[in-house]
Amino acid sequence: MRGWCSGNELPTLKKMLLWIVLLNAALCVASGNVTRDVCKEQICSCNEIEGDVHIDCEKRSLTTLQQLTGPSSHFYHLLLHGNSLSRLFPNEFANFYNAVSLHLENNGLHDIVPGAFLGLQLVKRLHINNNKIRTFRKSTFLGLDDLEYLQADFNLLRELDPAVFRDINKLEVLILNDNLISALPINGVLEQIPGIAEVLLEDNPWDCNCELASLKEWLENIPRNALIGRVICEAPTRLQGSDLNETTEAELCPSQSGGADTSLVAPPTQDQTSNPAAAKPLVIYVYAKPLPPSHKETNPTFFPLFPPRPPSPHPQLLSPLSPLCYVAAVGTTHTGFTL
Ligand SMILES: *[C@@H]1O[C@H](CO)[C@@H](O)[C@H](O)[C@H]1NC(C)=O
Numbered sequence: 001m002r003g004w005c006s007g008n009e010l011p012t013l014k015k016m017l018l019w020i021v022l023l024n025a026a027l028c029v030a031s032g033n034v035t036r037d038v039c040k041e042q043i044c045s046c047n048e049i050e051g052d053v054h055i056d057c058e059k060r061s062l063t064t065l066q067q068l069t070g071p072s073s074h075f076y077h078l079l080l081h082g083n084s085l086s087r088l089f090p091n092e093f094a095n096f097y098n099a100v101s102l103h104l105e106n107n108g109l110h111d112i113v114p115g116a117f118l119g120l121q122l123v124k125r126l127h128i129n130n131n132k133i134r135t136f137r138k139s140t141f142l143g144l145d146d147l148e149y150l151q152a153d154f155n156l157l158r159e160l161d162p163a164v165f166r167d168i169n170k171l172e173v174l175i176l177n178d179n180l181i182s183a184l185p186i187n188g189v190l191e192q193i194p195g196i197a198e199v200l201l202e203d204n205p206w207d208c209n210c211e212l213a214s215l216k217e218w219l220e221n222i223p224r225n226a227l228i229g230r231v232i233c234e235a236p237t238r239l240q241g242s243d244l245n246e247t248t249e250a251e252l253c254p255s256q257s258g259g260a261d262t263s264l265v266a267p268p269t270q271d272q273t274s275n276p277a278a279a280k281p282l283v284i285y286v287y288a289k290p291l292p293p294s295h296k297e298t299n300p301t302f303f304p305l306f307p308p309r310p311p312s313p314h315p316q317l318l319s320p321l322s323p324l325c326y327v328a329a330v331g332t333t334h335t336g337f338t339l
């Protein structure tokens with residue numbers, strides 16, 4: 001028996017199905033552009049409080065904002081605490097371009113796709129605390145050109161891309177306490193936010209090694225009282241519980257238990273020991289300078305000290321150089337710098 005769907009009838013059926021699928025898709029697109037005004041349709045409560053409009057969309061079980069829109073006639077604070085916005089996709093807030101602050105606390109937020117904040121040029125304060133964010137990527141904050149206040153405490157942050165603050169270089173307040181951050185580089189990272197006025201770093205598992213010496217120095221050079229709370233070392237064991245501000249550079253960058261480091265310094269020759277002036281101990285002068293990428297930890301390279309720096313007040317031996325660490329020069333107190 002030859003059924004209507006056998007043989008060369010099949011392609012026709014396939015075409016029909018294809019048309020149905022296309023028709024469905026077309027309908028989806030048409031209905032997809034219908035956005036609902038969160039104030040007019042009373043999805044959120046919109047109130048003026050002391051001259052500021054607050055759009056309160058707290059605990060509305062929202063998973064996306066793509067079909068919603070905010071008022072275009074005035075600026076507002078957008079309150080989205082306690083929803084289910086666990087992933088933010090590019091242009092998530094495109095219909096809320098009049099927001100001046102954004103509250104996203106307690107959303108189970110774990111992924112901010114770069115571009116999610118595009119269009120939010122007016123937002124000065126962003127609250128993404130109490131979520132599950134693990135990392136700040138290079139373009140996580142793209143679009144937040146005027147951001148001054150970033151609250152990201154109580155997340156699972158471990159990694160910050162070195163370029164993360166490039167898009168938000170007007171930042172004045174940075175709240176990162178209660179995360180899993182062990183290191184925060186200065187070069188290329190914190191130096192991108194020169195206007196910092198307040199920073200919270202407490203309750204992170206800080207690894208107080210040589211790399212953190214630059215954080216210590218940065219904290220000493222930002223405005224007085226800008227650091228709120230303490231930076232307590234969790235590692236290495238010998239510094240566990242110490243406040244970073246009370247560690248010395250020698251503790252952060254220790255010599256390797258006497259042995260390995262002496263290889264950086266030639267032992268005094270017979271000649272030098274017989275000459276009282278030359279008998280003065282060899283000193284390693286250190287100053288902070290990022291090493292070129294070619295630098296290999298296992299193969300320390302030394303660079304001329306130009307311009308010459310005054311000796312550091314506490315000359316010390318240096319452990320094998322870590323990539324972002326220090327350049328050292330060897331000299332004697334009477335010969336000055338020699339390399
Ligand atoms: C939405 O779709 C309708 C009909 O397809 C169209 O007339 C309208 O311009 C669209 N609106 C937007 C904002 O794209």
Ligand SMILES: *[C@@H]1O[C@H](CO)[C@@H](O)[C@H](O)[C@H]1NC(C)=O
Binds near residue numbers: 246
């Ligand atoms: C280190 O910080 C703590 C807490 O802010 C403070 O009490 C202490 O005096 C500081 N120590 C130094 C050496 O600045």
